[in-house]
Amino acid sequence: MAKLLSFLYDKSNIVKWFFFALLIFIIVFDYFAERHAAHFFGDNIIGFWTIFGVFICLAMIIICKGLSHVWLMKGEDYYDN
Amino acid sequence: MITNIFIHPSTFFILGALLLPLLKKIKLDKIFLIAIPIIAMIQINFLPASFGVCEYLGFKLTFGKVDKLTYVFLHVFTLMSLIGCLYSMHVKDTGHHVAGLLYVGASLGVTLAGDYVTIFIFWELMAFASTFLIWYRRKKQSIEAGFRYLLVHMVGGLILLAGIFLRYKNIHDLSFTRIDVHAAGLAEYLIMIGFMLNAAVPPIHAWLPDAYPEATVAGAVFMCAFTTKTAVYVLARAFPGFEVLAILGAIMTIYGVAYAVIENDARRILAYHIVSQVGYMVCGVGIGTEMAINGACAHAYAHIIYKALLFMGAGSVLEMTGRSKLNELGGLYKYMPYALIFTVIGGISISGFPLTSGFVSKSMIVAAAGEHHRVGLMIMLLIASVGTFLSVGIKMPYFIWFGNKESDIQPKDPPWNMNVAMFIAAFICFFLGVYPDYLYKMLPYAVNYHPYTSYHLSESMQILAFTGFGFYLMVNKLKPDPKINLDVDWFYRKGTIAFMWLAKKPIAIVNDWVNEVYKTVGLKLTMSLAHAFSWFDKEGIDWTIDGAAENVVCGGGYLRNIQTGKIQHYIGGAVVLLFIVLAVIIF
Incomplete structure (x- = not known):
């Protein structure tokens, strides 16, 4: 098992290209997905959840990390002093 | 007749906990540790709809009330107790096992309880037993965190108790049933707050990420399953359809993941993530439709298993390396590959990958929100699922096992029992994902939901x-920092410092001043009073006591003469006494 993981780790370029291919496949798949009983406007837009995923992910990292750095983050011995 | 067996399932766990120290003497403790959950798992299938009804102090107590909502929680709790016991089997502290079994027993007691008094008793036992799972870590931080955990839960328990008292005063009925939204008053909301504290609803959630990362490796596996999910159960039983729960639940989901994204300690990430996941369930309960309640139960079932799997994975790293902070870990894929695989399975399940349990359970709540035209809630839940995959699905495994660096330690994979427990949990994650009907059949209402539609697949x-x-x-932006993040526990953790300052400074000054006054005025007064009493003691009391004592000494001398030390004399004396007694009775 460790060998397999090491192999994949060494060939991380291939894994990366495989991942990008998967992303493209997923967008194409959305084009063919059957849409019924849409709950709101986003359900009718092809690739809406792609944009949603990337945007929310980036926003979450920036906002949470930002809040942490300017306000919430304290040294590990903060409560001991 | 096996159908007539209606022993309360908690009995197995509580009796087992009490007998475990004795069983250890004859080296049977490990067998029982596994046998007890298995017996309970079988036995819950044969429970009658109602049992263990008794009168106590004028209250009608119902220890067992079983319906479909109870059953699904009983099922997952007993299954989880088996996984937890297996995972903790190598632990040498018998006390740890005792605490674990008591904790499980108490949570089953809450699940089965039919009235508020019974709930309260088991509720407190749960808090008490689980505290020991923190203390057995035996570190200074754990002892302190354990005290905070216990105190917060005592406050929650008191709020619950206040609600129960008020409700009894209002309606003279303590049976634990669904509360109507329009009939809820102060009493009902106090009860709800008591329940919400255990469900870790912000802003009364901080006990959870404070305590769980400080618990023992196996203790955290138990704790992540029971406290919050019994709270979800009682909320689902009593408060379905309360709007406040729907909104707070949706906020919880995002609040929890936001902290999970920035935290450094692996088990604290998971702990914050419990807040997020329980948010889905609380939101489902708040929406209150049949589908939403089903979703909350299904999600509780699935969540208990994969969150335990994640805690087991992170716990096995802690067990083998002594580390749980992401900045101290990295590159472990060469040394602990199986723990990696299991943790990733937990991670993809919690994120809701197709073919895993999260896909079939979480989506039910999201769909219920959509069908109820609650688009705002639905979007919030989906935002949280992005954060879930980001924090627990990728970030945590990445920085423990890869992190683009070589490991400076070479730990081994954990003991076999830990691996077996993780394997079982991982298997269930896939089993529920591939065969969701197994779970759907257990749910309280009939399920009319199909997770594997092409649109849902595409969306996920x-x-x-x-x-x-x-x-x-953004991987570089997510690099873990060796820091902690403030949360609302700041108020009571820093608040106690203010309290201690108050105790030390102003109160101590007043105390000193009172002391001075006492020394100059009070002491003299007391001394003269003492002299007066001393005279009275010598002259009055001693004379009386001494006289009495002399009489007793004389009496003792006579009695010594009677005691000859010969058995026949005593028997004779006894017979004489018997005759006297008989004579008194007859005449």
């Missing part, structure tokens, strides 16, 4: 894959 895959893409872009 887009969200997850492109969250992964976002991580790929």
Whole structure:
């Protein structure tokens, strides 16, 4: 098992290209997905959840990390002093 | 007749906990540790709809009330107790096992309880037993965190108790049933707050990420399953359809993941993530439709298993390396590959990958929100699922097992029992994902939901894959820092410092001043009073006591003469006494 993981780790370029291919496949798949009983406007837009995923992910990292750095983050011995 | 067996399932666990120290003497403790959950798992299938009804102090107590909502929680609790016992089997502290079994027994007691008094008793036992799972870590931080955990839960318990008292005063009925939204008053909301504290609803959630990372490796596996999920059960039983729960639940989901994204300690990430996941369930309960309640139960079932799996994975790293902070870990894929695989399975399940349990359970709540035209809630839940995959699905495994660096330690994979427990949990994650009907059949209402539609597949895959893409872009920004993040526990953790200052400075000054006054005025007064009493004691009391004592000494001398030390004399004396007694009775 460790060998397999090491192999994949060494060939991380291939894994990366495989991942990008998967992303493209997923967008194409959305084009063919059957849409019924849409709950709101986003359900009718092809690739809406792609944009949603990337945007929310980036926003979450920036906002949470930002809040942490300017306000919430304290040294590990903060409560001991 | 096996159908007539209606022993309360908690009995097995509580009796087992009490007998475990004795069983250890004859080296049977490990067998019983596994046998007890298995017996309970079988036995819950044969429980009658109602049992253990008794009168106590004028209250009608119902220890067992079983319906479909109870059953699904009983099922997962007993299953989880088996996984937990297996995972903790190598632990040498018998006390740890005792605490674990008591904790499980108490949570089953809450689940089966038919009235508020019974709930309260088991509720407190749960808090008490679980505290020991923190203390057995035996570190200074754990002892302190344990005290905070216990105190917060005592406050929650008191709020619950106040609600129960008020409700009894209002309606003279303590039976634990569904509360109507329009009939809820102060009493009902106090009860709800008591329940919400255990469900870790912000702003009364901080006990959870404070305590769980400080618990023992196996203790955290138990704790992540029971406290919050019994709270979800009682909320689902009593408060379905309360709008406040729907809104707070949706906020919880985002609040929890936001902290999970920034935290450094692996088990604290998971703990914050419990807040997020329980948010889905609380939101489902708050929406209150049949589908939403089903979703909350299904999600509780699935969540208990995969969150335990994640805690087991992170726990096995802690067990083998002594580390749980992401900045101290990295590159472990060469040394602990199986723990990696199991943790990733937990991670993809919690994120809701197709073919895993999260896909079939979480989506039910999201769909219920959509069908109820609650688009706002639905979007919030989906935002949280992005954060879930980002924090627990990718970030945590990445920085423990890869992190683009070589490991400076070479730990081994954990003991076999830990691996077996993780394997079982991982298997269930896939089993429920592939065969959701097994779970759906257990749910309280008939299920009319099909997770594997092409649109749902497409939606999930887009969200997850492109969250992964976002991580790929920002991986350097997510590098863990050896820091902690403030949360609302700041108020009571820093608040106690203010309290201690108050105790030390102003109160101590007043105390000193009072002391001075006492020394100059009070002491003289007391001394003269003492002299007066001393005279009275010598002259009055001693004379009386001494006289009495002399009489006793004389009496003792006579008695010594009677005691000859010969058995026949005593028997004779006894017979004489018997005759006297008989004579008194007859005449």
